[in-house]
Amino acid sequence: MKYTGAQIFVECLKEQGVETIFGFPGGKVLFLYDELVKNSDSIKHILTTHEQGAAHAADGYARTTGKVGVCIATSGPGATNLVTGIATAYMDSVPMVAFTGQVGKKDLGKDSFQEVDITGITIPITKHNYIVKEVDKLADTIREAFAIAREGRPGPVLVDICVNVGREECEYEKVEAKSGDYLKRHAGIHHECVSEEHIAEAAKAINEAKRPFILSGGGVIISGTSEKLTKLARKGMIPVATTLMGLGGFPSKDRLCTGLIGMHGSKTSNLTATHCDLLIAVGARFSDRVTSSVSNFAPGAKVMHIDIDSAEIGKNIPVDYPLCGFMDDILEKLTELIDEKKESDWIDRINAWRAKFPLSYLDDGKTVKPQTVVRKLDKLTNGKAIIVTEVGQNQIWAAQWYKFSEPRTYISSGGLGTMGYGLGAAIGAQIANPHKKVINVAGDGSFRMNCNELATAVRYKVPIVIAILNNSVLGMVRQWQTMFLEKRYAETTIEDSMDYVALAEAYGAIGIRVKDPNDVDAAIERALEVTDRPVVIDFWIDKDEKVFPIVPPGASIEDVITED
Amino acid sequence: MEQRHTLSVLVENHAGVLSRVAGLFSRRGFNIDSLAVGETNDPGISRITIVVKGDDYIIDQVSKQLNKLVDVIKIKVFKTSEFVGRELVLIKVNADAKSRTEIIQLVDIFRANIVDVAPDSMTVEISADQEKINALSILLEPYGILEVVRTGVIAIERGSGDNHIL
Numbered sequence: 001m002k003y004t005g006a007q008i009f010v011e012c013l014k015e016q017g018v019e020t021i022f023g024f025p026g027g028k029v030l031f032l033y034d035e036l037v038k039n040s041d042s043i044k045h046i047l048t049t050h051e052q053g054a055a056h057a058a059d060g061y062a063r064t065t066g067k068v069g070v071c072i073a074t075s076g077p078g079a080t081n082l083v084t085g086i087a088t089a090y091m092d093s094v095p096m097v098a099f100t101g102q103v104g105k106k107d108l109g110k111d112s113f114q115e116v117d118i119t120g121i122t123i124p125i126t127k128h129n130y131i132v133k134e135v136d137k138l139a140d141t142i143r144e145a146f147a148i149a150r151e152g153r154p155g156p157v158l159v160d161i162c163v164n165v166g167r168e169e170c171e172y173e174k175v176e177a178k179s180g181d182y183l184k185r186h187a188g189i190h191h192e193c194v195s196e197e198h199i200a201e202a203a204k205a206i207n208e209a210k211r212p213f214i215l216s217g218g219g220v221i222i223s224g225t226s227e228k229l230t231k232l233a234r235k236g237m238i239p240v241a242t243t244l245m246g247l248g249g250f251p252s253k254d255r256l257c258t259g260l261i262g263m264h265g266s267k268t269s270n271l272t273a274t275h276c277d278l279l280i281a282v283g284a285r286f287s288d289r290v291t292s293s294v295s296n297f298a299p300g301a302k303v304m305h306i307d308i309d310s311a312e313i314g315k316n317i318p319v320d321y322p323l324c325g326f327m328d329d330i331l332e333k334l335t336e337l338i339d340e341k342k343e344s345d346w347i348d349r350i351n352a353w354r355a356k357f358p359l360s361y362l363d364d365g366k367t368v369k370p371q372t373v374v375r376k377l378d379k380l381t382n383g384k385a386i387i388v389t390e391v392g393q394n395q396i397w398a399a400q401w402y403k404f405s406e407p408r409t410y411i412s413s414g415g416l417g418t419m420g421y422g423l424g425a426a427i428g429a430q431i432a433n434p435h436k437k438v439i440n441v442a443g444d445g446s447f448r449m450n451c452n453e454l455a456t457a458v459r460y461k462v463p464i465v466i467a468i469l470n471n472s473v474l475g476m477v478r479q480w481q482t483m484f485l486e487k488r489y490a491e492t493t494i495e496d497s498m499d500y501v502a503l504a505e506a507y508g509a510i511g512i513r514v515k516d517p518n519d520v521d522a523a524i525e526r527a528l529e530v531t532d533r534p535v536v537i538d539f540w541i542d543k544d545e546k547v548f549p550i551v552p553p554g555a556s557i558e559d560v561i562t563e564d
Numbered sequence: 565m566e567q568r569h570t571l572s573v574l575v576e577n578h579a580g581v582l583s584r585v586a587g588l589f590s591r592r593g594f595n596i597d598s599l600a601v602g603e604t605n606d607p608g609i610s611r612i613t614i615v616v617k618g619d620d621y622i623i624d625q626v627s628k629q630l631n632k633l634v635d636v637i638k639i640k641v642f643k644t645s646e647f648v649g650r651e652l653v654l655i656k657v658n659a660d661a662k663s664r665t666e667i668i669q670l671v672d673i674f675r676a677n678i679v680d681v682a683p684d685s686m687t688v689e690i691s692a693d694q695e696k697i698n699a700l701s702i703l704l705e706p707y708g709i710l711e712v713v714r715t716g717v718i719a720i721e722r723g724s725g726d727n728h729i730l
Contacts, residue, residue, distance in 0.1 A: 119580065120580075120583070123580075123583065123584055123587050124587060124591050127632075127634070128633075128634040128635075148634060309632070310628050310631070311625065311628035311629050311631070311632055314621070314624060314625075315625060315628075
């Protein structure tokens, strides 16, 4: 039967099981929207205030569910407004399909109104992208886009659709969503599978190691293997640190957990890395935020690297045991092959470090402490909330003081470090998880970047809690200026008359201000009870409150500074 | 150790593939010595021959990162002994009535061709590997080279071993 391109677009979304799409309309997606509105029973469109918010919402939706997040924008500025969101998703391997409108095929390349070469722009920040100029290419392109976004190491894919495609007609037949045939020509390359021998060799190395250490990254969460990783660690009595992206991949209350590693990692994790003799990286990419000085990172250790993406193996640090393939499979086989261990001197040593260098801060009870706010959020939600962060101090305090025990509960822009990410992502996360509590831990600097999405949260009655840790400064940068730039505060003070409570109310949200540390509990309790709109809590904290531990630039991670 | 490597890359013959490949090199800081692209015997597939300077780490990363591009079908990094590499070069050189015969003799020795003659210049065409091309250039240098145009190396595997798809 003949369908228009716009109908095919919607049918293909249904093939892929898409239930929610985030976007903002415009001239070149008019026909697609016309069909979306006719199908609003099966696909819910969420209208954001700005396209960036739509991209972040699709990202939050994807990160909390593992499904492909979908967003749509018109050509030109609509498309470019998605760029930060796409780059954010790319750096953190988030499955996403972004649709953009494009001028008609005959107007391409003529600098037409709202024309921009969005496929050219997004080459470096997408796993792949397409421009669709003819209707008969549309269905297969969309199918491929979803397959690519989802498979192997996930990532964003952009599909740019010329406006003529929406109106043109062609034959369409429904196809069940499946692994894309696009892999046909690439078989053996994209999914390199490690041999049994290599796995056996790796297991032997684990058995022989006296001081093994697991570095658990975001790949554990993406691949859904946190239970398998936990089994491996417990059987071999191997301590585990998580990267920022790996938070929730291993229960933070487990006695083998050494906490976060790297620039703001626990001293225990960083010492363990420095003294281990076998470092087992699982779904982690040795980012500079983890390794700091590469030459001083795990200097005495052999390195084992388990990842689906062969390009990550050996990219940032040399690897002795490369295990490229499906994590699920590799972890299971390794667990079978390793010896069961009980106590060890190594674990005793780590426990001693943990006792000597606990994560700490000083609470004199006079001002609201951001760490206390996060701890109260943890307590009052029983550690069961989804915590979405902005970027900066808020992101690290949330990571350090909330006790994550499940995957897909710490949602943060780890790779790109996108300030303004959190509110949009929280909206996406809440829409995907209506029965969970979603809290956006924010800084005032990040919040004001994209606070316009409060309108979206109010319109769709999204009951997220936005906890602004308001210090009237760009806190992380200020901290660097204080510690490493002799207190020259270049453009990091944003003391002005912004009233976040009034702002929240202007949008139709609830605003609560907390200046007194004794009011923290009550404010959070009140916010958690609200079910029909977002709540903004404006916590006034000291502008010189710092994030500790912190590794000074260029230093070895064991030289982490733990207090003022 | 830093050395030249020749990569033969089969790609889908789509618009924009070259820009994906070239962009990857510049973005990741890999240096391209030369790049040549053309259709294969299958019109749906092109071959890009890339000469890269770098150590083992760079070559490993170049091939792994290229492999991640959806449009890249297959990559072969050639070892020196296993391929025939050729480059086509046009060299315009000063040549008056006096020097013309000498140049023609040189060109004959190299089995190169003269493709254009003007009163004060000649254009030499040579298809060879890089060493031979360099040798000819050195010999032509004293006459005054006016312009050099090179295609970049193309390469094919020796013997029946093939780098074709599937």
